[in-house]
Amino acid sequence: MTSLAGKSVLLIVGGGIAAYKAHELVRLLKTRGATVRIILTKAAEQFVTPLSLSSLSGEKVYTSLFSLTDEIEMGHIQLSRSADLVVVAPATADLMAKMAHGLADDLASTALLATDKRVLAAPAMNVRMWSHAATERNVESLKHDGVSIVGPNEGEMACGEFGPGRMAEPNQILTAIVEMLKPRAQPLAGKKVLITAGPTREPIDPVRFISNHSSGKQGYAIAKAAAGLGAETVLVSGPVSLPIPPGVQVMPVETAQEMLDICEGEIPVDIAIFTAAVADWRVVTESSEKLKKTGGAAPNLTLAENPDILATIARSAKRPRIVVGFAAETEHVTEHAVQKLEKKGCDLIVANDVSRTSGVFGGDRNTVHLVSVSGVEDWPNMSKDEVAQKLMERLAQMLVPQQKAVE
Structure with a gap:
Protein backbone atom coordinates (compact mmCIF):
# COMPACT_ATOMS: atom_id res chain seq x y z
CA MET A 1 0.00 0.00 0.00
CA THR A 2 1.72 3.16 -1.24
CA SER A 3 2.19 5.70 1.54
CA LEU A 4 1.22 9.33 1.05
CA ALA A 5 2.94 10.42 4.25
CA GLY A 6 4.22 13.95 3.90
CA LYS A 7 1.86 14.69 1.02
CA SER A 8 -0.89 17.30 1.20
CA VAL A 9 -4.11 17.21 -0.81
CA LEU A 10 -6.56 20.08 -1.23
CA LEU A 11 -9.97 18.50 -1.83
CA ILE A 12 -12.62 20.72 -3.42
CA VAL A 13 -16.09 19.26 -3.06
CA GLY A 14 -18.65 20.40 -5.62
CA GLY A 15 -22.39 20.51 -5.19
CA GLY A 16 -23.70 17.20 -6.47
CA ILE A 17 -25.31 14.13 -4.95
CA ALA A 18 -21.95 12.36 -5.29
CA ALA A 19 -20.54 14.71 -2.65
CA TYR A 20 -21.30 12.01 -0.07
CA LYS A 21 -18.41 9.99 -1.55
CA ALA A 22 -16.01 12.67 -0.32
CA HIS A 23 -16.22 11.12 3.17
CA GLU A 24 -14.78 7.82 1.94
CA LEU A 25 -12.16 9.55 -0.17
CA VAL A 26 -10.97 11.56 2.83
CA ARG A 27 -10.84 8.39 4.92
CA LEU A 28 -8.75 6.58 2.29
CA LEU A 29 -6.34 9.49 1.98
CA LYS A 30 -5.91 9.73 5.74
CA THR A 31 -5.30 5.96 5.89
CA ARG A 32 -2.39 6.48 3.46
CA GLY A 33 -0.97 9.23 5.67
CA ALA A 34 -1.91 12.28 3.57
CA THR A 35 -2.88 15.66 4.99
CA VAL A 36 -6.28 16.67 3.59
CA ARG A 37 -7.63 20.20 3.57
CA ILE A 38 -11.12 20.72 2.19
CA ILE A 39 -13.06 23.45 0.44
CA LEU A 40 -16.83 23.08 0.21
CA THR A 41 -18.83 25.04 -2.34
CA LYS A 42 -22.11 26.55 -1.18
CA ALA A 43 -23.98 23.95 -3.21
CA ALA A 44 -21.93 21.13 -1.65
CA GLU A 45 -23.12 22.21 1.81
CA GLN A 46 -26.60 21.09 0.73
CA PHE A 47 -25.31 17.50 0.59
CA VAL A 48 -22.53 17.23 3.20
CA THR A 49 -21.57 19.24 6.25
CA PRO A 50 -18.31 20.95 7.17
CA LEU A 51 -18.46 19.21 10.55
CA SER A 52 -18.51 15.68 9.13
CA LEU A 53 -15.59 16.33 6.77
CA SER A 54 -13.64 18.20 9.42
CA SER A 55 -14.05 15.25 11.78
CA LEU A 56 -12.68 12.84 9.16
CA SER A 57 -9.83 15.04 7.97
CA GLY A 58 -8.78 16.49 11.31
CA GLU A 59 -8.52 19.86 9.56
CA LYS A 60 -10.67 22.94 9.31
CA VAL A 61 -13.06 22.95 6.34
CA TYR A 62 -13.17 26.17 4.31
CA THR A 63 -16.36 27.49 2.73
CA SER A 64 -16.21 31.26 2.24
CA LEU A 65 -13.94 33.53 0.22
CA PHE A 66 -14.95 36.44 2.42
CA SER A 67 -14.31 34.94 5.85
CA LEU A 68 -11.92 37.32 7.60
CA THR A 69 -10.94 34.64 10.13
CA ASP A 70 -10.17 32.04 7.45
CA GLU A 71 -8.18 34.52 5.38
CA ILE A 72 -6.05 35.41 8.40
CA GLU A 73 -5.46 31.76 9.33
CA MET A 74 -4.98 30.39 5.79
CA GLY A 75 -5.45 32.84 2.91
CA HIS A 76 -6.97 31.42 -0.26
CA ILE A 77 -3.72 31.91 -2.19
CA GLN A 78 -1.75 29.96 0.40
CA LEU A 79 -4.52 27.36 0.59
CA SER A 80 -4.38 26.85 -3.17
CA ARG A 81 -0.59 26.47 -3.27
CA SER A 82 0.32 24.70 -0.05
CA ALA A 83 -0.99 21.34 -1.29
CA ASP A 84 0.94 18.90 -3.46
CA LEU A 85 -2.22 18.17 -5.47
CA VAL A 86 -5.66 19.74 -5.89
CA VAL A 87 -8.54 17.27 -6.29
CA VAL A 88 -12.03 18.30 -7.38
CA ALA A 89 -14.57 15.62 -6.47
CA PRO A 90 -17.30 15.79 -7.45
CA ALA A 91 -16.48 18.11 -10.33
CA THR A 92 -19.93 19.30 -11.35
CA ALA A 93 -20.74 20.70 -14.79
CA ASP A 94 -20.91 24.20 -13.29
CA LEU A 95 -17.59 23.90 -11.48
CA MET A 96 -15.86 22.48 -14.57
CA ALA A 97 -17.23 25.34 -16.67
CA LYS A 98 -15.79 27.83 -14.18
CA MET A 99 -12.44 26.05 -14.28
CA ALA A 100 -12.37 25.99 -18.09
CA HIS A 101 -13.19 29.68 -18.42
CA GLY A 102 -11.13 31.00 -15.51
CA LEU A 103 -14.09 32.26 -13.50
CA ALA A 104 -13.49 33.04 -9.84
CA ASP A 105 -16.59 34.07 -7.90
CA ASP A 106 -16.27 31.87 -4.81
CA LEU A 107 -13.56 30.23 -2.71
CA ALA A 108 -13.42 27.00 -4.75
CA SER A 109 -13.12 28.62 -8.18
CA THR A 110 -10.71 31.29 -6.88
CA ALA A 111 -8.44 28.65 -5.35
CA LEU A 112 -8.46 26.70 -8.62
CA LEU A 113 -7.52 29.78 -10.61
CA ALA A 114 -4.78 30.73 -8.14
CA THR A 115 -3.14 27.32 -7.77
CA ASP A 116 0.19 26.49 -9.33
CA LYS A 117 -0.16 22.78 -8.54
CA ARG A 118 -1.46 19.88 -10.60
CA VAL A 119 -5.23 19.39 -10.61
CA LEU A 120 -7.27 16.16 -10.75
CA ALA A 121 -11.00 16.37 -11.48
CA ALA A 122 -13.58 13.63 -10.98
CA PRO A 123 -16.65 14.66 -13.04
CA ALA A 124 -20.14 13.85 -11.78
CA MET A 125 -23.33 14.90 -13.51
CA ASN A 126 -26.42 13.75 -15.41
CA VAL A 127 -25.64 11.73 -18.53
CA ARG A 128 -27.16 14.39 -20.80
CA MET A 129 -25.12 17.11 -19.12
CA TRP A 130 -21.95 15.03 -19.58
CA SER A 131 -22.63 14.49 -23.30
CA HIS A 132 -23.60 18.12 -23.93
CA ALA A 133 -21.37 19.94 -26.42
CA ALA A 134 -20.56 22.66 -23.87
CA THR A 135 -19.30 20.10 -21.34
CA GLU A 136 -17.28 18.32 -24.03
CA ARG A 137 -15.63 21.62 -24.95
CA ASN A 138 -14.89 22.38 -21.31
CA VAL A 139 -13.34 18.95 -20.72
CA GLU A 140 -11.09 19.32 -23.77
CA SER A 141 -10.08 22.79 -22.60
CA LEU A 142 -9.25 21.50 -19.12
CA LYS A 143 -7.17 18.64 -20.54
CA HIS A 144 -5.32 21.11 -22.73
CA ASP A 145 -4.60 23.20 -19.63
CA GLY A 146 -3.09 20.14 -17.93
CA VAL A 147 -6.00 19.09 -15.71
CA SER A 148 -6.17 15.31 -15.27
CA ILE A 149 -9.58 13.61 -15.42
CA VAL A 150 -10.65 10.41 -13.65
CA GLY A 151 -13.98 8.92 -14.71
CA PRO A 152 -16.84 9.35 -14.99
CA ASN A 153 -18.21 5.83 -14.80
CA GLU A 154 -21.36 4.44 -16.36
CA GLY A 155 -24.27 3.53 -14.14
CA GLU A 156 -27.66 4.48 -12.82
CA MET A 157 -28.08 8.13 -11.92
CA ALA A 158 -29.85 9.58 -8.91
CA CYS A 159 -32.33 11.01 -11.42
CA GLY A 160 -33.14 7.50 -12.70
CA GLU A 161 -31.27 7.72 -16.02
CA PHE A 162 -28.45 5.37 -16.97
CA GLY A 163 -25.15 6.15 -18.69
CA PRO A 164 -21.79 7.89 -18.20
CA GLY A 165 -21.75 10.58 -15.56
CA ARG A 166 -21.39 8.77 -12.24
CA MET A 167 -18.41 9.99 -10.28
CA ALA A 168 -15.51 7.54 -10.11
CA GLU A 169 -15.47 5.52 -6.91
CA PRO A 170 -13.23 6.79 -4.09
CA ASN A 171 -10.75 3.92 -4.55
CA GLN A 172 -10.40 4.83 -8.26
CA ILE A 173 -9.79 8.45 -7.38
CA LEU A 174 -7.25 7.37 -4.74
CA THR A 175 -5.39 5.31 -7.37
CA ALA A 176 -5.22 8.36 -9.65
CA ILE A 177 -4.00 10.52 -6.76
CA VAL A 178 -1.26 8.04 -5.84
CA GLU A 179 -0.13 7.91 -9.48
CA MET A 180 -0.01 11.71 -9.76
CA LEU A 181 1.92 12.09 -6.50
CA LYS A 182 4.62 9.60 -7.49
CA PRO A 183 8.02 11.25 -7.93
CA ARG A 184 8.22 12.27 -11.57
CA ALA A 185 11.24 11.29 -13.62
CA GLN A 186 13.44 14.26 -14.50
CA PRO A 187 15.65 12.90 -17.30
CA LEU A 188 16.30 16.41 -18.63
CA ALA A 189 17.30 17.95 -15.30
CA GLY A 190 20.32 20.15 -15.87
CA LYS A 191 19.65 20.33 -19.63
Whole structure:
Protein backbone atom coordinates (compact mmCIF):
# COMPACT_ATOMS: atom_id res chain seq x y z
CA MET A 1 0.00 0.00 0.00
CA THR A 2 1.72 3.16 -1.24
CA SER A 3 2.19 5.70 1.54
CA LEU A 4 1.22 9.33 1.05
CA ALA A 5 2.94 10.42 4.25
CA GLY A 6 4.22 13.95 3.90
CA LYS A 7 1.86 14.69 1.02
CA SER A 8 -0.89 17.30 1.20
CA VAL A 9 -4.11 17.21 -0.81
CA LEU A 10 -6.56 20.08 -1.23
CA LEU A 11 -9.97 18.50 -1.83
CA ILE A 12 -12.62 20.72 -3.42
CA VAL A 13 -16.09 19.26 -3.06
CA GLY A 14 -18.65 20.40 -5.62
CA GLY A 15 -22.39 20.51 -5.19
CA GLY A 16 -23.70 17.20 -6.47
CA ILE A 17 -25.31 14.13 -4.95
CA ALA A 18 -21.95 12.36 -5.29
CA ALA A 19 -20.54 14.71 -2.65
CA TYR A 20 -21.30 12.01 -0.07
CA LYS A 21 -18.41 9.99 -1.55
CA ALA A 22 -16.01 12.67 -0.32
CA HIS A 23 -16.22 11.12 3.17
CA GLU A 24 -14.78 7.82 1.94
CA LEU A 25 -12.16 9.55 -0.17
CA VAL A 26 -10.97 11.56 2.83
CA ARG A 27 -10.84 8.39 4.92
CA LEU A 28 -8.75 6.58 2.29
CA LEU A 29 -6.34 9.49 1.98
CA LYS A 30 -5.91 9.73 5.74
CA THR A 31 -5.30 5.96 5.89
CA ARG A 32 -2.39 6.48 3.46
CA GLY A 33 -0.97 9.23 5.67
CA ALA A 34 -1.91 12.28 3.57
CA THR A 35 -2.88 15.66 4.99
CA VAL A 36 -6.28 16.67 3.59
CA ARG A 37 -7.63 20.20 3.57
CA ILE A 38 -11.12 20.72 2.19
CA ILE A 39 -13.06 23.45 0.44
CA LEU A 40 -16.83 23.08 0.21
CA THR A 41 -18.83 25.04 -2.34
CA LYS A 42 -22.11 26.55 -1.18
CA ALA A 43 -23.98 23.95 -3.21
CA ALA A 44 -21.93 21.13 -1.65
CA GLU A 45 -23.12 22.21 1.81
CA GLN A 46 -26.60 21.09 0.73
CA PHE A 47 -25.31 17.50 0.59
CA VAL A 48 -22.53 17.23 3.20
CA THR A 49 -21.57 19.24 6.25
CA PRO A 50 -18.31 20.95 7.17
CA LEU A 51 -18.46 19.21 10.55
CA SER A 52 -18.51 15.68 9.13
CA LEU A 53 -15.59 16.33 6.77
CA SER A 54 -13.64 18.20 9.42
CA SER A 55 -14.05 15.25 11.78
CA LEU A 56 -12.68 12.84 9.16
CA SER A 57 -9.83 15.04 7.97
CA GLY A 58 -8.78 16.49 11.31
CA GLU A 59 -8.52 19.86 9.56
CA LYS A 60 -10.67 22.94 9.31
CA VAL A 61 -13.06 22.95 6.34
CA TYR A 62 -13.17 26.17 4.31
CA THR A 63 -16.36 27.49 2.73
CA SER A 64 -16.21 31.26 2.24
CA LEU A 65 -13.94 33.53 0.22
CA PHE A 66 -14.95 36.44 2.42
CA SER A 67 -14.31 34.94 5.85
CA LEU A 68 -11.92 37.32 7.60
CA THR A 69 -10.94 34.64 10.13
CA ASP A 70 -10.17 32.04 7.45
CA GLU A 71 -8.18 34.52 5.38
CA ILE A 72 -6.05 35.41 8.40
CA GLU A 73 -5.46 31.76 9.33
CA MET A 74 -4.98 30.39 5.79
CA GLY A 75 -5.45 32.84 2.91
CA HIS A 76 -6.97 31.42 -0.26
CA ILE A 77 -3.72 31.91 -2.19
CA GLN A 78 -1.75 29.96 0.40
CA LEU A 79 -4.52 27.36 0.59
CA SER A 80 -4.38 26.85 -3.17
CA ARG A 81 -0.59 26.47 -3.27
CA SER A 82 0.32 24.70 -0.05
CA ALA A 83 -0.99 21.34 -1.29
CA ASP A 84 0.94 18.90 -3.46
CA LEU A 85 -2.22 18.17 -5.47
CA VAL A 86 -5.66 19.74 -5.89
CA VAL A 87 -8.54 17.27 -6.29
CA VAL A 88 -12.03 18.30 -7.38
CA ALA A 89 -14.57 15.62 -6.47
CA PRO A 90 -17.30 15.79 -7.45
CA ALA A 91 -16.48 18.11 -10.33
CA THR A 92 -19.93 19.30 -11.35
CA ALA A 93 -20.74 20.70 -14.79
CA ASP A 94 -20.91 24.20 -13.29
CA LEU A 95 -17.59 23.90 -11.48
CA MET A 96 -15.86 22.48 -14.57
CA ALA A 97 -17.23 25.34 -16.67
CA LYS A 98 -15.79 27.83 -14.18
CA MET A 99 -12.44 26.05 -14.28
CA ALA A 100 -12.37 25.99 -18.09
CA HIS A 101 -13.19 29.68 -18.42
CA GLY A 102 -11.13 31.00 -15.51
CA LEU A 103 -14.09 32.26 -13.50
CA ALA A 104 -13.49 33.04 -9.84
CA ASP A 105 -16.59 34.07 -7.90
CA ASP A 106 -16.27 31.87 -4.81
CA LEU A 107 -13.56 30.23 -2.71
CA ALA A 108 -13.42 27.00 -4.75
CA SER A 109 -13.12 28.62 -8.18
CA THR A 110 -10.71 31.29 -6.88
CA ALA A 111 -8.44 28.65 -5.35
CA LEU A 112 -8.46 26.70 -8.62
CA LEU A 113 -7.52 29.78 -10.61
CA ALA A 114 -4.78 30.73 -8.14
CA THR A 115 -3.14 27.32 -7.77
CA ASP A 116 0.19 26.49 -9.33
CA LYS A 117 -0.16 22.78 -8.54
CA ARG A 118 -1.46 19.88 -10.60
CA VAL A 119 -5.23 19.39 -10.61
CA LEU A 120 -7.27 16.16 -10.75
CA ALA A 121 -11.00 16.37 -11.48
CA ALA A 122 -13.58 13.63 -10.98
CA PRO A 123 -16.65 14.66 -13.04
CA ALA A 124 -20.14 13.85 -11.78
CA MET A 125 -23.33 14.90 -13.51
CA ASN A 126 -26.42 13.75 -15.41
CA VAL A 127 -25.64 11.73 -18.53
CA ARG A 128 -27.16 14.39 -20.80
CA MET A 129 -25.12 17.11 -19.12
CA TRP A 130 -21.95 15.03 -19.58
CA SER A 131 -22.63 14.49 -23.30
CA HIS A 132 -23.60 18.12 -23.93
CA ALA A 133 -21.37 19.94 -26.42
CA ALA A 134 -20.56 22.66 -23.87
CA THR A 135 -19.30 20.10 -21.34
CA GLU A 136 -17.28 18.32 -24.03
CA ARG A 137 -15.63 21.62 -24.95
CA ASN A 138 -14.89 22.38 -21.31
CA VAL A 139 -13.34 18.95 -20.72
CA GLU A 140 -11.09 19.32 -23.77
CA SER A 141 -10.08 22.79 -22.60
CA LEU A 142 -9.25 21.50 -19.12
CA LYS A 143 -7.17 18.64 -20.54
CA HIS A 144 -5.32 21.11 -22.73
CA ASP A 145 -4.60 23.20 -19.63
CA GLY A 146 -3.09 20.14 -17.93
CA VAL A 147 -6.00 19.09 -15.71
CA SER A 148 -6.17 15.31 -15.27
CA ILE A 149 -9.58 13.61 -15.42
CA VAL A 150 -10.65 10.41 -13.65
CA GLY A 151 -13.98 8.92 -14.71
CA PRO A 152 -16.84 9.35 -14.99
CA ASN A 153 -18.21 5.83 -14.80
CA GLU A 154 -21.36 4.44 -16.36
CA GLY A 155 -24.27 3.53 -14.14
CA GLU A 156 -27.66 4.48 -12.82
CA MET A 157 -28.08 8.13 -11.92
CA ALA A 158 -29.85 9.58 -8.91
CA CYS A 159 -32.33 11.01 -11.42
CA GLY A 160 -33.14 7.50 -12.70
CA GLU A 161 -31.27 7.72 -16.02
CA PHE A 162 -28.45 5.37 -16.97
CA GLY A 163 -25.15 6.15 -18.69
CA PRO A 164 -21.79 7.89 -18.20
CA GLY A 165 -21.75 10.58 -15.56
CA ARG A 166 -21.39 8.77 -12.24
CA MET A 167 -18.41 9.99 -10.28
CA ALA A 168 -15.51 7.54 -10.11
CA GLU A 169 -15.47 5.52 -6.91
CA PRO A 170 -13.23 6.79 -4.09
CA ASN A 171 -10.75 3.92 -4.55
CA GLN A 172 -10.40 4.83 -8.26
CA ILE A 173 -9.79 8.45 -7.38
CA LEU A 174 -7.25 7.37 -4.74
CA THR A 175 -5.39 5.31 -7.37
CA ALA A 176 -5.22 8.36 -9.65
CA ILE A 177 -4.00 10.52 -6.76
CA VAL A 178 -1.26 8.04 -5.84
CA GLU A 179 -0.13 7.91 -9.48
CA MET A 180 -0.01 11.71 -9.76
CA LEU A 181 1.92 12.09 -6.50
CA LYS A 182 4.62 9.60 -7.49
CA PRO A 183 8.02 11.25 -7.93
CA ARG A 184 8.22 12.27 -11.57
CA ALA A 185 11.24 11.29 -13.62
CA GLN A 186 13.44 14.26 -14.50
CA PRO A 187 15.65 12.90 -17.30
CA LEU A 188 16.30 16.41 -18.63
CA ALA A 189 17.30 17.95 -15.30
CA GLY A 190 20.32 20.15 -15.87
CA LYS A 191 19.65 20.33 -19.63
CA LYS A 192 18.52 23.31 -21.65
CA VAL A 193 15.87 23.09 -24.35
CA LEU A 194 15.10 25.82 -26.89
CA ILE A 195 11.73 25.78 -28.66
CA THR A 196 10.15 28.08 -31.23
CA ALA A 197 6.39 28.28 -31.64
CA GLY A 198 3.56 30.11 -33.35
CA PRO A 199 3.61 32.24 -36.51
CA THR A 200 5.77 35.21 -37.38
CA ARG A 201 4.42 38.51 -38.64
CA GLU A 202 6.26 40.33 -41.40
CA PRO A 203 5.00 43.94 -41.62
CA ILE A 204 3.77 45.45 -44.88
CA ASP A 205 2.69 48.76 -43.38
CA PRO A 206 1.66 49.87 -39.86
CA VAL A 207 -1.59 47.84 -40.00
CA ARG A 208 -0.91 44.88 -42.33
CA PHE A 209 1.45 41.94 -42.23
CA ILE A 210 2.29 38.59 -43.83
CA SER A 211 1.55 35.67 -41.50
CA ASN A 212 -0.19 32.27 -41.30
CA HIS A 213 -2.75 30.32 -39.28
CA SER A 214 -0.37 28.69 -36.77
CA SER A 215 -1.86 28.70 -33.25
CA GLY A 216 1.35 27.76 -31.43
CA LYS A 217 -0.45 24.96 -29.55
CA GLN A 218 1.99 22.21 -30.50
CA GLY A 219 5.06 24.26 -29.62
CA TYR A 220 3.59 25.33 -26.29
CA ALA A 221 2.69 21.71 -25.51
CA ILE A 222 6.28 20.66 -26.24
CA ALA A 223 7.61 23.42 -23.98
CA LYS A 224 5.31 22.24 -21.19
CA ALA A 225 6.49 18.64 -21.64
CA ALA A 226 10.16 19.69 -21.66
CA ALA A 227 9.76 21.64 -18.43
CA GLY A 228 7.90 18.68 -16.93
CA LEU A 229 10.94 16.47 -17.62
CA GLY A 230 13.17 18.88 -15.73
CA ALA A 231 14.68 20.93 -18.55
CA GLU A 232 15.48 24.62 -18.42
CA THR A 233 13.04 25.57 -21.15
CA VAL A 234 13.15 28.69 -23.31
CA LEU A 235 10.19 29.23 -25.65
CA VAL A 236 10.66 31.79 -28.42
CA SER A 237 7.10 32.58 -29.41
CA GLY A 238 5.46 34.44 -32.23
CA PRO A 239 2.13 36.20 -31.56
CA VAL A 240 -0.33 33.69 -30.02
CA SER A 241 -3.12 33.71 -27.45
CA LEU A 242 -2.00 30.89 -25.15
CA PRO A 243 -1.17 30.75 -21.43
CA ILE A 244 2.51 30.43 -20.54
CA PRO A 245 3.30 26.83 -19.48
CA PRO A 246 4.54 26.43 -15.89
CA GLY A 247 8.30 26.61 -15.55
CA VAL A 248 8.83 27.94 -19.08
CA GLN A 249 10.60 31.19 -19.99
CA VAL A 250 8.77 32.79 -22.91
CA MET A 251 10.49 35.29 -25.17
CA PRO A 252 7.93 36.98 -27.48
CA VAL A 253 8.90 38.03 -31.01
CA GLU A 254 7.13 39.27 -34.13
CA THR A 255 9.38 38.70 -37.14
CA ALA A 256 11.58 35.88 -38.43
CA GLN A 257 14.71 37.96 -37.95
CA GLU A 258 13.79 38.68 -34.33
CA MET A 259 13.20 34.96 -33.78
CA LEU A 260 16.60 34.08 -35.26
CA ASP A 261 18.37 36.73 -33.20
CA ILE A 262 16.87 35.39 -29.97
CA CYS A 263 17.69 31.77 -30.89
CA GLU A 264 21.31 32.61 -31.70
CA GLY A 265 21.58 34.40 -28.39
CA GLU A 266 20.30 31.36 -26.48
CA ILE A 267 22.60 28.70 -27.92
CA PRO A 268 24.41 26.56 -27.03
CA VAL A 269 21.58 24.36 -25.77
CA ASP A 270 21.18 20.60 -25.49
CA ILE A 271 18.04 20.33 -27.63
CA ALA A 272 16.52 22.81 -30.09
CA ILE A 273 13.04 22.20 -31.48
CA PHE A 274 11.73 24.46 -34.22
CA THR A 275 7.94 24.20 -34.36
CA ALA A 276 7.30 27.82 -35.36
CA ALA A 277 5.61 28.42 -38.72
CA VAL A 278 8.05 31.07 -39.87
CA ALA A 279 6.98 33.24 -42.81
CA ASP A 280 9.16 32.39 -45.80
CA TRP A 281 9.16 35.94 -47.15
CA ARG A 282 9.13 39.49 -45.92
CA VAL A 283 8.51 42.80 -47.63
CA VAL A 284 11.82 44.44 -48.56
CA THR A 285 10.65 47.95 -47.64
CA GLU A 286 7.92 48.38 -45.05
CA SER A 287 5.70 51.37 -45.76
CA SER A 288 5.80 53.94 -42.97
CA GLU A 289 2.17 54.85 -43.68
CA LYS A 290 -0.91 52.74 -44.33
CA LEU A 291 -1.14 51.84 -48.01
CA LYS A 292 -4.27 53.35 -49.57
CA LYS A 293 -6.44 52.29 -52.46
CA THR A 294 -5.79 54.59 -55.39
CA GLY A 295 -8.46 53.29 -57.73
CA GLY A 296 -5.76 51.85 -59.94
CA ALA A 297 -3.43 48.88 -59.74
CA ALA A 298 -2.66 47.15 -56.47
CA PRO A 299 0.62 48.13 -54.78
CA ASN A 300 3.67 46.27 -56.00
CA LEU A 301 5.29 44.51 -53.03
CA THR A 302 8.87 43.37 -53.46
CA LEU A 303 9.55 40.32 -51.31
CA ALA A 304 12.81 38.96 -49.93
CA GLU A 305 13.45 35.52 -48.47
CA ASN A 306 13.53 35.35 -44.69
CA PRO A 307 16.46 33.75 -42.85
CA ASP A 308 16.25 29.97 -42.49
CA ILE A 309 16.28 29.65 -38.70
CA LEU A 310 16.39 25.84 -38.61
CA ALA A 311 19.28 25.53 -41.08
CA THR A 312 21.19 28.41 -39.50
CA ILE A 313 21.11 26.90 -36.02
CA ALA A 314 21.76 23.36 -37.31
CA ARG A 315 24.95 24.56 -39.04
CA SER A 316 26.07 26.90 -36.28
CA ALA A 317 29.45 26.50 -34.63
CA LYS A 318 27.44 26.27 -31.39
CA ARG A 319 25.07 23.65 -32.82
CA PRO A 320 22.74 22.05 -30.25
CA ARG A 321 23.37 18.38 -29.58
CA ILE A 322 19.94 17.52 -31.02
CA VAL A 323 18.16 19.69 -33.60
CA VAL A 324 14.52 18.96 -34.46
CA GLY A 325 12.59 20.64 -37.25
CA PHE A 326 8.89 20.59 -38.08
CA ALA A 327 7.55 20.18 -41.61
CA ALA A 328 4.07 21.61 -42.06
CA GLU A 329 2.94 20.22 -45.41
CA THR A 330 -0.27 20.09 -47.44
CA GLU A 331 0.78 17.30 -49.84
CA HIS A 332 3.42 14.54 -50.09
CA VAL A 333 4.02 15.05 -46.39
CA THR A 334 6.71 12.46 -45.68
CA GLU A 335 8.46 12.89 -49.04
CA HIS A 336 8.93 16.61 -48.46
CA ALA A 337 10.01 15.96 -44.87
CA VAL A 338 12.75 13.55 -45.98
CA GLN A 339 14.05 16.20 -48.38
CA LYS A 340 13.91 18.82 -45.64
CA LEU A 341 15.92 16.60 -43.26
CA GLU A 342 18.77 16.39 -45.77
CA LYS A 343 18.58 20.05 -46.76
CA LYS A 344 18.44 21.57 -43.27
CA GLY A 345 21.05 19.40 -41.56
CA CYS A 346 18.91 18.54 -38.55
CA ASP A 347 18.62 15.24 -36.66
CA LEU A 348 14.85 14.76 -36.83
CA ILE A 349 11.90 16.18 -38.71
CA VAL A 350 8.39 16.00 -37.29
CA ALA A 351 6.11 16.09 -40.32
CA ASN A 352 2.39 16.81 -40.24
CA ASP A 353 -0.42 17.57 -42.65
CA VAL A 354 -1.71 21.13 -42.18
CA SER A 355 -4.16 21.20 -45.07
CA ARG A 356 -7.56 22.71 -44.29
CA THR A 357 -9.23 19.31 -43.92
CA SER A 358 -6.67 18.08 -41.33
CA GLY A 359 -7.75 20.53 -38.60
CA VAL A 360 -4.16 20.72 -37.31
CA PHE A 361 -3.74 24.52 -37.48
CA GLY A 362 -5.69 25.77 -34.48
CA GLY A 363 -6.84 22.28 -33.47
CA ASP A 364 -6.00 20.19 -30.40
CA ARG A 365 -4.96 16.97 -32.16
CA ASN A 366 -2.16 16.03 -34.52
CA THR A 367 -0.99 13.13 -36.65
CA VAL A 368 2.76 13.26 -37.07
CA HIS A 369 5.50 11.31 -38.82
CA LEU A 370 8.95 11.20 -37.22
CA VAL A 371 11.57 11.35 -39.97
CA SER A 372 15.23 10.49 -39.35
CA VAL A 373 18.12 8.98 -41.30
CA SER A 374 16.80 5.61 -40.10
CA GLY A 375 13.47 6.09 -41.87
CA VAL A 376 9.93 7.28 -41.21
CA GLU A 377 7.99 6.42 -38.06
CA ASP A 378 4.23 7.01 -38.30
CA TRP A 379 2.54 8.01 -35.07
CA PRO A 380 -1.21 7.59 -34.52
CA ASN A 381 -3.56 10.53 -34.16
CA MET A 382 -3.07 11.97 -30.68
CA SER A 383 -3.71 15.12 -28.73
CA LYS A 384 -0.99 17.71 -29.14
CA ASP A 385 -0.11 17.22 -25.47
CA GLU A 386 0.39 13.49 -26.08
CA VAL A 387 2.53 14.19 -29.16
CA ALA A 388 4.61 16.61 -27.09
CA GLN A 389 5.14 14.16 -24.23
CA LYS A 390 6.07 11.30 -26.53
CA LEU A 391 8.48 13.48 -28.51
CA MET A 392 10.25 14.87 -25.44
CA GLU A 393 10.60 11.42 -23.89
CA ARG A 394 12.13 10.19 -27.15
CA LEU A 395 14.57 13.12 -27.26
CA ALA A 396 15.54 12.53 -23.63
CA GLN A 397 16.37 8.92 -24.51
CA MET A 398 18.46 10.10 -27.47
CA LEU A 399 20.39 12.51 -25.27
CA VAL A 400 21.46 9.88 -22.73
CA PRO A 401 23.56 7.73 -25.13
CA GLN A 402 25.17 10.90 -26.48
CA GLN A 403 26.09 12.00 -22.97
CA LYS A 404 27.53 8.59 -22.08
CA ALA A 405 29.58 8.58 -25.26
CA VAL A 406 31.01 11.99 -24.38
CA GLU A 407 31.83 10.84 -20.84
